[in-house]
Amino acid sequence: MRHLLFMLLLLGGLARSEALLINTGQRQSVSLNGAWATIVDPYETGYFNYRHEPYDQEKEPSTSAFFMNHHARDKSELVEYDFDKSPALNVPGDWNTQRESLFYYEGTVWFKRSFDDIRKDRKSRLFVYFGAVNYQAEVYLNGHKLGTHEGGFTPFNFEVTTLLRPRDNFLVLKVDNKRFAQAVPTVNTDWWNYGGITRDVALIEEPRTLIQDYQIQLKKNAAQTISGFVQLDGATDGEAVQIEIPELGLVQPLTTQKGYATFEISAKNIQHWSPEVPKLYQVFVQTRYQRLRDDIGFRTIATDGPNILLNGKSVYLRGISIHEENPLRGARAFSEADALQALTWAKELGCNYVRLAHYPHNEHMLRLADRLGLLVWEEIPVYWTVDFANVATLKNARQQLVEAISRDRNRAAIIVWSMANETPPSPARNAFLNSLMEQARELDSTRLLSAALQHHANGTDAMTQVLDDSIGAQLDIIGVNEYIGWYGGTPQDAAHSRWLVPFNKPLVVSEFGAGAVAGRHGSRDERWTEEYQEYLYQQTLLMLESMPNLRGVSPWILADFRSPKRLLPGVQDGWNRKGLISNSGVKKKAFFTLRGFYEKKELEYR
Ligand code: GCB
Secondary structure (H helix, E strand, C coil), X not given: CHHHHHHHHHHCCCCCCCCCCCCHHHCCEEECCEXXXXXXXXXXXXXXXXXXXXXXXXXXXXXXXXXXXXXCCCCCCCCCCCHHHCCEEEECCCCCCCCHHHCCCCCEEEEEEEECCCCCCCCCEEEEEECCEECXXXXXXXXXXXXXXXXXXXXXXXXXXXXXXXXXEEEEEEEECCCCCCCCCCCCCCCCCCCEECCCEEEEEECCCEEEEEEEEECCCCCCXXXXXXXXXXXXXXXXXXXXXXXXXXXXXXXCECCEEEEEEECCCCCCCCCCXXXXXXXXXXXXXXXXXXXXXXXXXEEECCXXXXXXXXXXXXXXXXXXXXXXXXXXXXXXXXXXHHHHHHHHCCCCEEEECCCCCCHHHHHHHHHHCCEEEEECCCECCCCCCCHHHHHHHHHHHHHHXXXXXXXXXXXXXXXXXXXXXXXXXXXXXXXXXXXHHHHCCCCEEEEEECCEECCCCCCEEECCCHHHHHCCCEEEECCECCCECCHHHHHHCEEECCCCCCEEXXXXXXXXXXXXXXXXXXXXXXHHHHHHHHHHHHHHHCCCCEEEECCCCCECEECCCCCCCCCCCCEECCCCECCCCCECHHHHHHHHHHHHHHHHCC
């Protein structure tokens, strides 16, 4: 019987696909957001038997495995879990801020929710899609394992077409946010390790031949040529696809081979996307079975010596760094409203650019940046000291990079893919980052690659800062984090420092900052006061003016954010206080200092 079923699946061309679906917001879908039943399982009792062997490796998993969602058949049967009597958590959302007992929890929580087959057309295919689950997810449907996903900030999906029954399907996730040395990020980070199903979940209905992925952007260095590819899934050779941009009067028919086609379209009258005029075009990708709309902007981005050229014109990146956290809720951000809040603040600050630190943020942020006209630096969580020599760690980082680029490469706002933050130089680190860069360039040759590097004082002269990390030779933009006046020296030292940077490339200060408690006042040399932070900004902004090749800055950080490393009572209380805005929404003095600087820069680069 099993064999017969397998043969039928193969013949029907219904082999399961796990390739990432992009632009899920425009696909036919039903949301699986809402209340999910949860079981907190610190000993992973629902996953391992008493010999500590995973149930999901057994031929016939025991009903003790939580993913079996078993219910006692009669009163004599022993069953030691029950999702139906367990408390719920909201999805999307972090568990830490939804239940007090989970605030510091790092471990396994099981999530379960039931749903019916929603297909209008019995022949269509169904996928479950997760915007992000932190950190590791084991996913099961009706007791069958769909797969595992590692990495807390990127999307994934599984095809469930052949596993579905008409009613009461049960989807179970084992979500584990334990930190470990080989993970990406590794054990040590300066942000909250929020656990849970932290982004939207959807059940997506697709035709048998479906549009899986595409890139539709201006060709590198070509202001009037749109190029890219379309990838179908389940297509027979010769399947037709069409790309249409009605506003430009463009209709481009394509013929796919193995479901894939590349294209170049001449677009003479195209209006370019920019922060000043964030023009988006309605673009349609269409097959016989499906018409998918996207809103896409077109712009070129390149470098020329020290200059960053946006649509051929030199630009200065007036930025701010942002974590994916709503400071007012003190919780992981996930909604469009959260994104609007953060990006509206960035706009008020006079930004034309944001650094989305230290991992890919949710898709709302990128879509909104496209609409609001904010350039974006997007990053993967290769942060500090990941296990650079470990092959599995590299594979994981590459996978996260692939998922981020696949999801976001049609967003004009994104100009930089960042490979890493403050990683210590070594041959293993270099090989790791080079491998990531190779992957990024293969997937998207149109954007600039960068990384936030570190500097050191010149041996003989403490006022001279050297930025000579050899990986800089491979980057398109040199990013540097510096904390002169906070982690060492005084704010005045910043104003007096000289920088030696042996790269003829654009330089961006990807971080600087100082901690301040909103409403705390004192002299400019008193730590944690708004005056100290303001003064450090003033002195650092003077320094920026003398830095060679400087073409932008993204100070640390838009708003105070939670960090388990920040423990000073009465000051930090679990928060990194380097925000320009407090966690009650108060703008600190330095906010206005930076805004003044950006007003000046805007005029200078007009
Ligand atoms: C850094 C890190 C950032 C920290 C920040 C700080 O260099 O890149 O993640 O939060 O410094 O506040 O120390």
